[in-house]
Structure formats: structure tokens, C-alpha cells
Amino acid sequence: MTDGLELLNDKPRRSWAESARAFLHPKVLALLFLGFSAGVPLYLVFSTLSVWLREAGIERATIGFFSWAALAYGFKFVWSPLIDRLPVPVLARWLGRRRAWLLVAQAGIIGALSFMALTDPSGSETHLVAMALGAVGLAFCSATQDIVIDAYRIESADEDLQGLMSATYIAGYRLGMLVAGAGALELAGFLDHVQGYDYAAWRGTYFAMAGVMGIGILTTFVISEPPYVKPLGVVMDKGEDYLRFIVLFGLVAAAFAGGFIVMPDVSAGLTEPLGEALAGFVSGALRLSGALAAAVVAGVALVQLGLVAKDMAYETYVAPFADFFTRYGRTALVILALIMTYRISDIVMGVMANVFYLDLGFDKEQIGLISKGFGLGATIVGGFIGGLVTVRYGVMKTMWMGGILVVASNALFAVMVGVSPHIWVLMAVISADNLSGGISSAAFVAYLSGLTSKSFTATQYALFSSLMMLLPKLIAGYSGVAVDAFGYVAFFIGTALMGLVPLVLILVVAWKGRAALQR
Template identity: 30%
Template sequence: MNIKQNLINIWTHLANKRMLVCVFTGMASGMPLYVLFQYMPAWFRDEGIDLKTIGLMAFIQLPYVWKFVWAPAMDRFVLPFLGRRKGWLFVTQLAVAVMLAGLSFFTPNTGLTAIVVLCVGIAFFSASQDIVIDAYRRELLPDEELGLGSSFHVNAYRLSVLIPVTLGLTLADHFAWGLVHWVLAGFMVLAALVTIIIPEPEQTFATPVSIREATVGAFQEFFRRSGWKPALVILAFLFFYKLGDNFAVALSTPFYLDLGFTKTEIGTVAKFAGLWASIAGSIVGGFLMIPLGIYRSLWVFGVVQIVSILGFAWLARAGNDTTVLFWVISFEYIGVGLGTVALMAFMAKISNRQFTATQFALLSTLATLPRVLASASSGYLVEGLNEETAPWIETAFRWFHIPMEGFGWENYFYFSFFAAIPGMVMLFWVAPWNGDTSVLDKLGK
């Protein structure tokens, strides 16, 4: 009887329009990031740009880190069309489309500065879109659907890689890069049109009456809820939980190219692996989070996530083998997708609905910061230092006993594996297996 009732409950949550909306928001949110994170490095590498420059380009993603700065404005102000959340969502999506189209007028070798400016614009409006989407999803879903809704959102987010990478790189093998940029811009215009027809969440809380209330009030509520020590532990956990994973995937596309895979192979074999794995991860993650709950899911999914990193080291040793590439990417998409699902549900659960945009932006910023750090340093960790390296980078290498000549690909992925361990250890305080929050609460005393 319990099994039958659980199946009925699961089906009730699955068979509603809210899950379909979560799929849409995930696709719209993920595509601009994958343009910056995987499509742009492939474009640059194809044009002969070196790995260190590609790695440093990760700093264009800094708006994802600082988005909590302007998030209060999206809690405080309502645009005069479409509603409190949908209005901002529509504007940010159109802005990303314009910036993507603008890339078609430049090439990395002759217009790098202009491309960087446009990419910063894409990152800013994409990060702003994420602020709105996170708040929208938190306000749309009841608490019991946060895990499942996050599963649909995150896996759709990862599926969106198929647009800039699978479709984009395959088209780039046959057409000019500038034409591909226009195709990607078209997808963001389509997202803006879909935004018009999705429902606006029902508002059951008071809108902040000033920027000060939206900003200071949101931070005060978070840090006073159970004390400043638990708050700091939670923030540290959000930084470390996906640190190893972020290192592992920071230069994945250049890694595949260096192993000798063609852009078409990367766009088909590698990303097809991501397709089935993301679908499987969505189904498995969504079903498991209902009986496991958010805390235990962080443990179980985190273990799968950390083990999946070792697959990259296996691929580095195997070399140009499409079969190994397929299975490594499949496992990576399952592991990373599951870990992200649990983390997103955790952040949603601890966000106050009155300050959704601001608090969720702060929490997701801490989860995003390692991605920028990993991307910016990954090229140096793989290839090592040279005479043009900044002194502070050389000091960091000596401090952490990193070889000056670099790790090389295989050892770099072992480094990524060990970088994931601190986040798992912190689960003893943040998400005890038995669900007992007293361990975390005691930190505030």
C-alpha cells in the first residue's frame, strides 16, 4: 500500500504544468552560460587562441558572481508589463539575443576587445535572467515540489548545452561562425516569446517598499535566522560542494579537441552522451529526491558526482577513443546533474519567499564563484607557468605545491577529484544524514 501511495504521489507531482515550466526555464537559463563556457572556448581554439587566454576569458563570467548586488532591484521594482517576474524575464532574454547577434560582426583575432565587451553583456543579462528564474521557480513551486522541480530545471539546464555545442559546433563545421551566432540569438528570441505565455506566480507576500528593505532586510533575515555561524557554514558549503566538478569541466571542450576529436565528434558523440544521461538523471534524481529528501540526496548525489570526475582521468589516459568519450561524458552528466539538483533544492528551501531574488542570488553566487575560479586558473594548472605569468599566480603554485610545468590533463583531473572532498566533508554539519539540524544549530550558540 505504501509503494502504491508513493507512486500516486510521484505521479501527482509529475503530471502538472509547473514541471513543464521548470523545463522551459532550465533551457532558457542554461543556454547563455554554455555559450560562454563551452561554445566560446571552442570558437577561440578553432581560431588559434592559446589555452591561457581562453582560461582567462572566464572572468567575463563575473556577473554571475556579483548578481546579488542588483538582485534587490528585481525584488523591489515591477516593470509595467507581464508581471513582477515575467517582465524582467522577457527583457533579459531579448538583451541576451541582441548580444549574441552582435558577436557575428567580429572575429577573435581582429576584434577580441569587442567580443569581450559583448560577452560581458551576455553574462550580465544572463545572470539577471537567472536571478528572476530562481525567484520565479521558488514562488511557483510548493515546498514538496522543490526537489522535483529543481530536478527538471537543472537537467533541462544541462540539456540546453545541445543548442550551442551540439547544434552550434556541428553547424560551425559547415558554415561560418557568424551565421551560427545568429542561430543562437534566434533561440533566445524564442525563449522571450514563450515567457509571454507562461503563468505569473501568485504573490502571497509583501513586496519590499524600498531598496534598503530589499537589500539590508534580506541579508539581516538570512544571518539572524539561526545565527551568524550557521550562516557562514552554509555559505562555505555552497562554495566547496561543486568545486571539484567545476575544475573538471572548466576546459572540457579544449580537452576533447587536444585529444584529437573533431568538432563534429564533440557535437554529436560527446553531447549525445549528455542527452541520454541528462534525461536519465532527471528521471532518477526526481524520483529519488521524493523518498530521500534534500539532505540525503546531497550525500548520495554528491558521491556520484565526485566519482564521475575520475572518468576524465580515464579518458585522458585512453586518448582518442569515442567509446570511452561517450561513457565518460554520460557518467559525468549523471553525476554532476544529480549533485546540482540537490544543491538547487537546498538553496530554494533555505530562501525566504519575501526576499527570494536577493537571497537566492546570494546563495547561488557562492555556488557559482568556484566555476569562475576554476575556469580562470585551469589553463595554468594544465600547462604550467611561463615568464609572463603574474607573480601572485607563481606564489599560489608554490603555496599549494603545484608543479611549475603544470599537471597535464590526467593529473589535473586527479587534482579536481581531491578538490571535491572538502564539500562532501561539510555535509556532516550542513545536511546530516538523519536530518538532524541540531548539529548546525549548535554552531550559532
């Protein structure tokens, strides 16, 4: 039971020279290109698509609804069991289980981008609906690719390389985001040859981004398939099993969406006793809980009715979670609390960061230039430092260090409120924030990888990564309300104090790990 319960007083694992040389390991380098492939689709669903829609004359409210396509990233654990249990017909025999799914996901991304490129959102309402469907398809395939890459990374190398693989993955991911964000906007501007909206420029840009995904396809063919770990329990190898599980997934997803729509918004009735920010958070949490309950009830009912065999349903959806609680016992609850809170400080603060810069008097060009330059560089450097320190001193020590740095960098924003808006101050704060985020993220990804059982790699890691974002994102939605109510200084100090919670939980996990070793 020591896996994932590493002690803070562990001795160094490798020398600095050995740790640095490990960056040249082929499996570590492969994650740079896989990370790039994972980072490209993200902005093509979010900010870059928003610019295209706005230029096409789409209303801001409608553009906001397009962000719902990204829900696929938050709920990828729902279909991750299928990726663990179901090999891709034909392709799995040729490429192996993980690479076959990776190729399918990447082909889906290219197809979705090409479909969006052929759709002019300004043409008609039908075209706009088609664009929305393309965005949903892109997000779904991108989230699927994330599931497979995470599983591949965990299965392809031992735990001592996970920190370095996390670092190269983060570096590649950020580069992919840069290409799909700033790069795509620059390309659209270069191809724009008319006054006002030019659909042809955006069509060429999205086709170019589909071509960029060729890097991911090539990487999939070059890398080797990780060792196969046979899933526990019943193995599904019949076409009928595939079809039944696909139908089950579709019906459960529909139940979730219907539950979310039907659940009433009770924030108005809670505003007076709880305040606007807390009332909105409670209402959102209740709607989300109701939708999840509807999905669970629908899934259980469909299994009871015989849509899917009970033993297959158990091995697919219940066994991965039962395995986690069996391995960690009561400590599992503390670990889950740590997962849900470790990134709460920087995520909640990050929503208001650019707004804060604008309110200080910096313009968009200054913010964008420094974020893309110093910010990107600091994140990549922080990721490599985090990976190096993780190999040298272990995951928990690096997580502890990263957590302290995140708290300190958030406090810097509070200090920045009372400082004149000099450009060098902006450079220093953005660099510090991204450096600390890179270090903590690399260590945290390595920690989640160590928690994951290779019998349920895709399922468990998808659940962990979803939990990592769920609570912070819910709270972050009310960050603007908090700033309006309490001001920037109190807001940034509050986010820094939030970062103390995971530091305490790290100590608790380490203490429980020591107790487990002594038994």
C-alpha cells in the same frame, strides 16, 4: 529553523508513482522551456563566439580577454536586489513582477544577439570593441534572466516540487546549450559558402539564435505569475528612486573594476615560498578581495553622501543577508561552507577532463560526439533521477548520494590513466561523470531553493549560486599547474578527496538540524 536543515533519516515523502506523476505538473514542465531559454545564451558568449572570433583572424590572447564578459554570471548577486525591490514600470502591472523582468531580460538577450550579428569583428578595431560590448551586454542580460528564472521557480511551487523543477530546468538548460553550441556551429558551417572566413554565415547563425529565444518569450506569456510576496521594509515606487539606485549600481561596479585593475599581481613574490599553483591562487584571491572591498567602500560612502536613502539601501542590500543569518544563526556559516564546496570536486576536475582525453590519444571528434551524445543524455537522465529521488526521499539524502557518486566518478578518471584508450572506456567514464553530476546538481538546486526566503528570493538565490561557483572556479584556474606538477593520477585522486569535505558538512548540517528540532 528547520528549513534547509533537513535530516538524513527523514522518511520517504511520496511513493515512486506519485513522484513520477509530479513530472507532469504544469509548473514542472514550464521549467523545461525556461531552462532552454537560460541555456541558449551561455555558449554564444563562450565557445561558439570563440570559434567565430578565431575564424575572423582574431588573436588567441584577445579571444581570451572576451571570457571576462562572463564575470556577469559570477557577480549577479550585485544587481539581484534591484530585481527583488524594483518592479518594471508599466510592464509589471500587465505581466506581474517576475514575468515583467523576465520579458525585459529576454528582449535584452535578443537585442544583444542581433547587435552581435550585425558586427563583423574582422572589420576594424572599432568593430572588435563593439563585439566585446555586445558580449558583455549578452552576458549581463543572460545573468539577469537566470536571476529571474530562479526566483520564479522558488516562488511558483512548494518545496516538495523543487527537486523535479530543478531536474526539468537542468534538462532544458543542457538542450539550450546543445542548440547554441553544436547546433550553432553546424548551422554556421551549413551557411558557409565561401572559402575561409564567411561573415554572412555567422551573421545568419546569431540571428537564428536570437530567433530561438522566441521560445523563452512565448513561455513567459504562457506561464502564470507566482504569488506576490511583498518585500519587507520600504517599497520603492518613484522614478527618482530607480534612477538613484541605477547610478549607485554603476558607480559600485566601476569601483570593483577599478580595484581589480589597480591591485598588484603579487604571485611572483609568493612563488618561492608557496609554489606556483598556490601563489597564483593567493594572488588572485587577494585581487578579488581588494576589488570587493573597493566596491563595498564605494557603496557605503555613496549612501552616506545621500545618493540613496539609508533605509532603502539597508532593505535592498543588507536585509537579505541579515535575514539568512537570523533564520539559521551559527549554522549559517556551516551552510555557506557547504554551498561553497559542494560542487568543488566536479568543477575542478572538469576543467582538465577534455585535455585528459586528448592526452590519452582520443581525437576531438570522438570526444565531441560522446560528450554531446552519451554525456548530454546521462546529464539529463541524472537530473531526472535526482529530482525523482529528491521527491521520494528528500533533499539531503539525495545530496549525500550525489556527493558520493561524484567522488566515485572522479576516482574513475584516476583508474582510466592506466587503461588503454578504448572508446568504450571513454563512453563509460563520460556517462558516469555526467550521470553523477546530474543527480547532485538537481538535489543541490533544490537545497538552495529551500534555503531561500521568499521575501528576498532573487537576492539570496543569486548569492548562493554565485558562492557555489566562486571557490571552485578560483581553484580550477590552477588545475593545469597541478597536473603538470603532480600528474593526472594524483590530480584526480585529489579532486575526489575534495568531494569528501561537503559530505562531512552535510552530516554537520543534519546534526545541527536535529539539535534545533529537539530544542
